[in-house]
Amino acid sequence: MKLLGALSFCVVVSNVCAFESDDFLDRLDAALTMSAFHDSLRARLSGTIELEDYHFQQPAPALIDSKDDNLLNLRLTLFLDAQVGPRIYFFAQARLDRGFDPSGRGANLRLDEYALRITPWDDGRFTVQIGKFATVVGNWVPRHLAWENPFVNAPLVYENVTAINDRVAPASALDFFRRYQGAKYELNPVIWGPSYASGLSISGRLGQFDYAAEMKNSSLSSRPESWDVTEVGFNDPTFNARLGFRPNQMWNFGLSASDGAYLRPEAERTLPPGRDFGDFRELLLGQDVSFAWHHLQLWAEFYEARFEIPTVGDADTFAYYFEAKYKFTPQLFGAVRWNQELFNRVNNGAGGRVPWSQDLGRIDIAAGYRFTSHTQLKLQYSFQKETSAPRNDNHTLAAQFTVRF
Amino acid sequence: MRCLRLALFIAILALRSSSFLAGATVEGRVELPKSHAAPVMAKRYEIVTSGGVLSTSPPLAVVYLDGSFPKSNSRETKQIAQKDLTFIPSLLAVQVGTKVEFPNLDDTYHNIFSYSPAKRFDLGRYRPDEKPIPSQVFDVPGLVTLRCDIHEHMRGLILVLNTPYFTITDAEGRFRLSGLPSGHYTLKAWIDSKTTREQSVELKGGATLPVDFP
Incomplete structure (x- = not known):
């Protein structure tokens, strides 16, 4: 009820003062943009304020970490973009919220991204970037x-936790399945959100093709705590790559691949004797396609991933989604997304073979309205159905109000 | 000799009547605000990044004669292009009823939109070779802020005016507006969304009136 009041207030204020608020935020933008040395050094501070609320059934879906059925999350995100001459670009992203993923915990301030990018040629054939930044995959x-x-x-593959636990290696197959019933935040998805891991990337465009490759300190499934280079070093780096083909502005096709150790250093003491955590890898192949024309945008991604699990063997999964967005009016848009993730069967330690996590499908339906060019409200309904035992269903309602400055 | 006198008389008469019929001119200078800081493009999640920097558009002013003038019957067409990830020109003044085309001269998508009360529209994503060139008719006076849904830094302005008598200053603030009707009018200088200066002017055919907006 409180949220409804807060959202209604935001909506009324946004609508009534649309022109004034846009004008004010444009002036704020100008005030937060600075340049020096005859414009050779330019910097811009910008950000978003997000107020979001989730209402869901227990167990909480995806990476939401809350014992309550309602979760209110306020987030402040700040970006710094700086250009030094035509060749050097730097950016950083800091967030103040209740955790990288929505949770019932207290306030948390993080530096999520920072990177330095050098582009030696104007035509974009080659770029090198170093720092902590989002993956090039997908x-x-x-x-x-x-x-x-x-x-x-996020799409299911970026947030649905599987039975993989990167902190403790299972002592046996039975132990692997037992741990799956434990605390959700101990478990990992196939790709953890945008995967802001640390490392180095190269990328560029050659005609209709573009390429990107990166060496990161942790795997795509690794948790946000592993993305800092102070937490996980480069002893067993992850290699990710994407090859893209863009025949015209409408279509974009991509092939991605990843290979990296997914266990955290503390898992080493739980490994079988003589084995190193670098021996257990996450291997991933991905295909993506996107289309855009006028007011319609379509995206799809397909991922095949394999986790090499101590004492269990190879665990494979296949995940995909189709997503569509359409702008009905200049300010109103709708979106729908179908996600599915399927798991192969592995030995359960009791003589049987069972899916190593729950097969599931999820449909996401959302509507968004931009009151001004700086304020936006999104409402979403998601229905998730587990198609293998224990067949839990989950209905989730979410609302998010964003102010961009 | 009689012929010569007649010719001289006709010439003098023609000169006098042309000076009576010729429009008035105002010229002068508008004190412009300081240059904006150069724009910065957010390239955080672009796999392919081109080198180079965005060009800086200096502040300009629109000087126009305010008043009640008959609407033009001919529908004029103007253009604002998207080139090198900026709007060119970044400021356009048009009379009510003008059609503005938005050609995309970049090899990437743009998505121009405006939520301004004077004109609300969203052109969606369109290719550089798309025909006809996406356009809008601006039929309500006011300020229209153009933005791109893909490139956050892109900003352009269209000032839709009721009058056919307007001009845009140069980067120094200098302007010259000619062909104006004789009479008593208000001359305005639009500087930004919060600042419009004005002065009363008495215009006489063939005369040039100096007007500065300090």
């Missing part, structure tokens, strides 16, 4: 922030 990353994402949440 096509979801460019729209993962609240303003660009038509939904409140």
Whole structure:
């Protein structure tokens, strides 16, 4: 009820003062943009304020970490973009919220991204970047922030926790399945959100093709705590790559691959004798396609991933989603996304073979309205159905109000 | 000799009547605000990044004669292009009823939109070779702020005016507005969304009136 009041207040204020608020935020933008040395050094501070609320059934879906059925999350995100001459670009992203993923915990301030990028040639044939930044894999990353994402949440493959636990290696297959019933935040998805791991990347465009490759300190499934280079070093780096083909502005096709150790250093003491955590890898192949024309945008991604699990063997999964967004009017848009993730069967330690996590499908339906060019409200309904035992269903309602400055 | 006198008389008469019929001119200078800081493009999640920097558009002013003038019957067409990830020109003044085309001269998508009360529209994503060139008719006076849904830094302005008598200053603030009707009018200088200066002017055919907006 409180949220409804807060959202109604935001909506009324946004609508009544649309022109004034746009004008004010444009002036704020100008005030937060600075340049020096005859414009050779330019910097801009910008950000978003997000107020979001989730209402869901227990157990909480995806990476939401809360014992309550309602979760209110306020987030402040600040970006710094700086250009030094035509060749050097630097950016950083800091967030103040209740955790990287929505949770019932207290306030948390983080430096999520920082990177230095050098582009030696004007035509974009080669770029090198170093720092802590989002992965090059797939096509979801460019729209993962609240303003660009038509939904409140991420596609299933980026947030559905599997039975993989990167902190403790299972002592046996039985132990592996037993741990799956434990605390959700101990478990990992196939790709953890935008995967802001640390490392180095190269990328560029050659005609209709573009390429990107990166060496990161942790795997795509690794938790946000592993993304800092102070937490996980480069002893067993992860290698990710994407090859893209863009025949014209409408279509974009991509092939991605990843290979990296997914266990955290503290898992080493739980490994079988003589084995190193670098022996257990996450291997991933991905295909992505996107289409855009006039007011319609379509995206799809397909991922085949394999986790090498101590004492269990190889565990494979296949996940995909189709997503569509359409702008009905200049300010109103709708979006729908179908997600599915399927798991192969592994030995359960009791003589049987069972899926190593729950097969599930999820449909996300969202509507968004931009009151001004700086304020946006999104409403989302998701229905998730587990198609293998224990067949839990989950209905989730989410709302997100964003102010961009 | 009679012929010569007649010719001289006709010439003098023609000169006098042309000076009576010729429009008035105002010229002068508008004190412009300081240059904006150069724009910065957010390239955080672009796999392919081109080198180079965005060009800086200096502040300009629109000087126009305010008043009640008959609407033009001919529908004029103007253009604002998207080139090198900026709007060119970044400021356009048009009379009510003008059609503005938005050609995309970049090899990437743009998505121009405006939520301004004077004109609300969203052109969607369109290719550089798309025909006809996406356009809008601006039929309500006021300020229209153009933005791109893909490139956050892109900003352009269209000032839709009721009058056919307007001009845009140069980067120094200098302007010259000619062909104006004789009479008593208000001359305005639009500087930004919050600042419009004005002065009363008495215009006489063939005369040039100096007007500065300090």
